[in-house]
Amino acid sequence: MNALSRFFRRLEGPQTLGRGPAFWVGFLVVLAGACAYPLFSDGYTVGNTVYFFTWIFMALGLCLIWGYGGSLSFGQTAFFGIAGYSYGILTINFGAAYGFTLVALVFAVAIAALFAALLGYFLFFGRISGVFLGIVTLSVTLVLERFMAQTAGPEWRIGAARLNGFNGMSNMPPLTLPWPGGDIVLFPDVQLYYVVLGLLVVVYLGLRILVNSSFGNILVAIRENPERAEMLGYDIRKYQLGTFVIGAALAGLSGVLYTSWGQYITPSSMGMTAAALPIVWVAVGGRSDLTTTLIGTVTVLAVFQALTIHGSQYALVVMGAMLVVTVLLAPSGLIFALARLVARPFAKRQPGDA
Amino acid sequence: MDVGTLAFSALYQFGDAFAFLVLSACGLAVIFGMMGVINLAHGEFIMCGAYVTVSAVHAGIPLPVAVVIGALVSAAVGALVEILVIRHLYDRPLDTIVATWGLSLIGTQGTLILLGSTMAGVGTPFGSFQVGDYSYSVYRLVLFGMAVLVLAALYALFNWTRFGVMARATIQVPHMAAALGVDTRLVYSLTFALGAGLAGLAGGLYAPTMTLVPTMGTTFIMEAFVTVVVGGADVFLGTAPAAALLAVVKATMTSWYGQLAGQIGLLIAVIIVIRVLPRGISGFLLRERA
Numbered sequence: 001m002n003a004l005s006r007f008f009r010r011l012e013g014p015q016t017l018g019r020g021p022a023f024w025v026g027f028l029v030v031l032a033g034a035c036a037y038p039l040f041s042d043g044y045t046v047g048n049t050v051y052f053f054t055w056i057f058m059a060l061g062l063c064l065i066w067g068y069g070g071s072l073s074f075g076q077t078a079f080f081g082i083a084g085y086s087y088g089i090l091t092i093n094f095g096a097a098y099g100f101t102l103v104a105l106v107f108a109v110a111i112a113a114l115f116a117a118l119l120g121y122f123l124f125f126g127r128i129s130g131v132f133l134g135i136v137t138l139s140v141t142l143v144l145e146r147f148m149a150q151t152a153g154p155e156w157r158i159g160a161a162r163l164n165g166f167n168g169m170s171n172m173p174p175l176t177l178p179w180p181g182g183d184i185v186l187f188p189d190v191q192l193y194y195v196v197l198g199l200l201v202v203v204y205l206g207l208r209i210l211v212n213s214s215f216g217n218i219l220v221a222i223r224e225n226p227e228r229a230e231m232l233g234y235d236i237r238k239y240q241l242g243t244f245v246i247g248a249a250l251a252g253l254s255g256v257l258y259t260s261w262g263q264y265i266t267p268s269s270m271g272m273t274a275a276a277l278p279i280v281w282v283a284v285g286g287r288s289d290l291t292t293t294l295i296g297t298v299t300v301l302a303v304f305q306a307l308t309i310h311g312s313q314y315a316l317v318v319m320g321a322m323l324v325v326t327v328l329l330a331p332s333g334l335i336f337a338l339a340r341l342v343a344r345p346f347a348k349r350q351p352g353d354a
Numbered sequence: 355m356d357v358g359t360l361a362f363s364a365l366y367q368f369g370d371a372f373a374f375l376v377l378s379a380c381g382l383a384v385i386f387g388m389m390g391v392i393n394l395a396h397g398e399f400i401m402c403g404a405y406v407t408v409s410a411v412h413a414g415i416p417l418p419v420a421v422v423i424g425a426l427v428s429a430a431v432g433a434l435v436e437i438l439v440i441r442h443l444y445d446r447p448l449d450t451i452v453a454t455w456g457l458s459l460i461g462t463q464g465t466l467i468l469l470g471s472t473m474a475g476v477g478t479p480f481g482s483f484q485v486g487d488y489s490y491s492v493y494r495l496v497l498f499g500m501a502v503l504v505l506a507a508l509y510a511l512f513n514w515t516r517f518g519v520m521a522r523a524t525i526q527v528p529h530m531a532a533a534l535g536v537d538t539r540l541v542y543s544l545t546f547a548l549g550a551g552l553a554g555l556a557g558g559l560y561a562p563t564m565t566l567v568p569t570m571g572t573t574f575i576m577e578a579f580v581t582v583v584v585g586g587a588d589v590f591l592g593t594a595p596a597a598a599l600l601a602v603v604k605a606t607m608t609s610w611y612g613q614l615a616g617q618i619g620l621l622i623a624v625i626i627v628i629r630v631l632p633r634g635i636s637g638f639l640l641r642e643r644a
Contacts, residue, residue: 072448119625126629131392134451135579136624142576143621150614272397272572273462276455283452316463323456327449328442 011205013212015068015220017289017339034197043189052301053196054257059281059297060207060290061250067287068211069243070223071129075119075137076251076278078144081270083112083252084259085148085163088172093159099178105256112252113245120244124237129226141275148267168266175260186260196257203250207290210246219243251278273316277304280319284326286336296335362485367609370494371601371616373501376593377559378574379581380504381552383593386582388525388545390447391440394454396553396578397571398461403428403554404561404570405469411476417562424558425551432550436543444542458571465568473566493562500559504552505594512589521545576617580624586634595635599623 012019018027038046058076065073086108094100119140123133152165163169175186177195186192210216221229222236229236259265268274285296300322307315330337382396393399407424411417435457443450480492512518523531524541532538556574564570581600585592600620607619631638 122625122629313467320456320459327453
């Protein structure tokens with residue numbers, strides 16, 4: 001019991017909203033609801049729900065970089081694309097036997113993280129910050145998109161995998177779990193749902209521990225005042241780079257899951273519009289907290305999906321308008337503002353609260 | 355092929371790249387240099403200028419006048435955007451980027467809904483001329499001339515006019531300028547409109563050379579970003595030399611390996627430059643002088 005309560009204490013802290021038994025009971029209720037959801041639905045709908053979940057990792061990564069670290073990265077979709085393409089290239093070349101897809105997942109995420117480390121080295125050790133960081137990361141994404149879009153010719157192949165230019169890669173095997181008595185192939189169905197849900201819970205709780213650790217405190221200190229953090233003796237460049245790499249790895253995880261979900265990836269998943277969407281999810285939800293980002297992402301995706309399903313061309317216009325309105329009226333995010341409003345009557349004043 | 359024609363070919367390609375970089379970046383650079391705001395809807399202002407110009411030409415207006423109309427309409431839209439959105443965000447530069455990105459989404463998709471996926475263009479005027487074995491477009495030379503003209507006009511505007519003096523005072527110490535009776539809000543509005551108008555001008559000038567699609571802004575935006583990042587905050591000490599430097603990189607890489615290699619070359623150049631000169635060329639030059 002003692003170990004459990006110590007574990008819970010690590011999950012809570014000044015850097016996250018939601019503490020105490022009430023929050024965690026709510027968390028368990030939501031989690032139980034999410035676990036029970038496939039019982040009340042059919043495989044096809046559940047498979048579509050997984051599609052939402054695949055994006056959340058990228059949103060949480062951006063929340064860490066932007067909301068906690070204060071560095072505006074517009075390049076999340078670049079890492080998303082790199083990992084997605086890497087997964088495709090690896091699995092098309094080496095197949096899916098013996099659980100290789102999981103190895104491919106790890107490698108693809110590692111490649112995205114490595115690319116982020118290289119790019120981040122130049123950016124953070126060049127002390128690029130603020131608006132320039134956003135522009136450079138966005139430029140990287142746009143160039144990557146254009147590069148992949150022109151790989152239509154037969155000379156653009158890596159092993160057996162054709163890159164296929166603007167049409168994108170397809171027909172890579174989906175993720176497969178090695179299992180005694182026959183591998184489980186994770187098509188967009190109930191099995192994939194539980195795997196992704198499990199990953200999501202692990203990542204969410206892991207990030208909560210991370211931001212409430214001393215690493216998280218230093219990160220927030222850097223966001224609030226980089227010079228002060230530096231004067232206190234922290235090498236802010238290393239912390240920023242570390243955060244950037246973690247965020248990129250999460251975007252890469254999204255990329256792999258997305259690629260394996262639909263068994264295809266196209267260059268437009270790195271384009272200007274695609275790059276804007278993570279910004280919308282995170283900004284509208286409330287970038288400075290993991291929980292509000294999570295709720296915000298799911299909400300915005302649901303709205304976007306509903307609009308798109310009803311054949312509305314206005315979905316992207318609504319996204320843009322939502323972004324502008326959020327920035328003007330609720331700069332810390334709509335869900336964040338709402339959470340504050342709901343929590344106010346219940347909040348006990350804690351030492352350190354303003 | 356003798357040395358003369360080779361040299362002309364290299365010079366022509368440099369001029370073409372330089373014109374593209376200067377024209378696509380100057381609007382962004384004016385707004386960034388004066389206000390510290392990065393306008394991510396820059397590409398959409400370029401698109402706006404191009405669409406208005408082409409519509410005007412279809413309506414029977416001669417191209418030079420149509421380009422001016424395109425620039426003016428973009429400037430008007432820019433002024434409107436400044437009053438409705440940007441004005442409220444001056445103390446939050448990062449949020450301005452995000453808000454202008456929202457505007458960019460609205461602009462691209464809105465144009466797609468209203469005007470369809472493509473618009474009939476106009477032909478490139480002036481024809482071509484022959485040097486050695488290759489033929490060159492006259493219009494590209496006109497564009498180079500326009501780029502130089504725009505830089506000269508901006509220099510004159512900021513150094514020799516009343517608006518220029520007030521604008522420079524406002525950048526240096528906003529509250530002091532305000533105390534001396536400068537209407538800083540008006541200066542910011544006009545500057546933003548100027549930047550948007552320059553973007554529209556770029557769109558209008560390049561409209562005859564490209565296909566009109568709602569996403570055409572993204573063709574310009576990466577080059578514009580890169581030039582502004584390398585140049586830093588000053589239009590004359592930054593954007594112009596940065597465009598010259600990057601034009602060499604771009605023209606060389608493009609003539610070796612094609613268009614995309616040119617863009618990748620630009621990107622690698624910018625990443626190396628910011629590692630060495632984080633404040634861009636103008637930051638480097640100004641520190642040297644100070």
